[in-house]
Amino acid sequence: MGTADDTNEGEGHHLPATEDWPRGFGEASWWPFISAAGAAGLYLGAALFFLGHGDIELVPPSAGPIVFIASAGLFLFGLFGWLYHAYVADYWSRGTDSRGAGSLRFGMLLFLGTEIATFGAGFIYFFFIRVGTWPPGELPHLLSSLVLINTALLVASSFTIHFAEISLRKDNRKGFLGLLGVTLLLGIVFIGGQVFEYYTFIIEEGFTLTDGIFASAFFSLTGLHGLHVTMGAILLGIVFVRGLAGQYTAERHTSVSTVSMYWHFVDVVWLFLVVVLYVGGAA
Missing domain, CATH: 1.20.120.80 (Cytochrome c oxidase, subunit III, four-helix bundle)
Structure with missing residues (x-):
């Protein structure tokens, strides 16, 4: 999977998409969607926190912190994958023009x-x-x-x-x-x-x-x-x-x-x- 110069079967890649993930999706990458889902979960966790600490507890008090922490982990995981996909994967073996x-x-x-x-x-x-x-x-x-x-x-x-x-x-x-x-x-x-x-x-x-x-x-x-x-x-x-x-x-x-x-x-x-x-x- 490689670079913009790869022309196998007419499929090439243009930076920053140095490789596709999952395989077979060409230039597409799901990492940004994972990061976006994690970022959205941060706001959801904050909302659940307020709902669980009001005069009337609409959700369990622990729901907000749990969702927030899990979403932060998902966001960081997606960001790491995104950065690795775009910046690191193909850079260990060659430079960037x-x-x-x-x-x-x-x-x-x-x-x-x-x-x-x-x-x-x-x-x-x-x-x-x-x-x-x-x-x-x-x-x-x-x-x-x-x-x-x-x-x-x-x-x-x-x-x-x-x-x-x-x-x-x-x-x-x-x-x-x-x-x-x-x-x-x-x-x-x-x-x-x-x-x-x-x-x-x-x-x-x-x-x-x-x-x-x-x-x-x-x-x-x-x-x-x-x-x-x-x-x-x-x-x-x-x-x-x-x-x-x-x-x-x-x-x-x-x-x-x-x-x-x-x-x-x-x-x-x-x-x-x-x-x-x-x-x-x-x-």
Whole structure:
């Protein structure tokens, strides 16, 4: 199964569909549908959570978390298969030509466009509730030192991955791996900081998803962003391992560039979250 140059029986493939899955469907792939089903399940799990924690329990309280966790797993599984299908499967044995690399970068831009729309819907919801009576109840202390530290870490990680890519383009493999490793470490520390923030809010202060409209917007947006940072950290880990295996050179770095684009995206979204939720919510 192969490449755009394969012409066996008149069936060829054009990147990013380097192989078909299931076999026999030509350019088709079911991975995007699996990812979409998982993403839809996240919203279903959130809806079931509210239905199970209202004044009248319409569904069991555990239904929402179970569906949400299962859907997150399905979404990540579909995303992994999709990325492997499109970026990795045929790349271990050969490089990507300039046309294929451009297609993959354009595909990442289209994907980020859908992500902007997703986060945009969440921001619009927050802006809608923000113009009403404010605050809509007692809010915890939002803009803490932990948030500022986490912000500094994520901003720093954008610089480290940028210069890691520059090092690779200059054939500085040691500098590339070192800066990429730092980026991965900063991302993991950021995730740990967000988990600790959730622990403080939920366990110590009793501020949960069901505590009003601000809480629902806060946990939905920050949780969605945390999921994206986690996916980004997984991608960085894959790129780091492949870098250690010598898979990248100054001429062969398409997946490094696309992952870098994704990481810059989650960094920018976080800055918007800090200004809109943490600063705007406390104002």
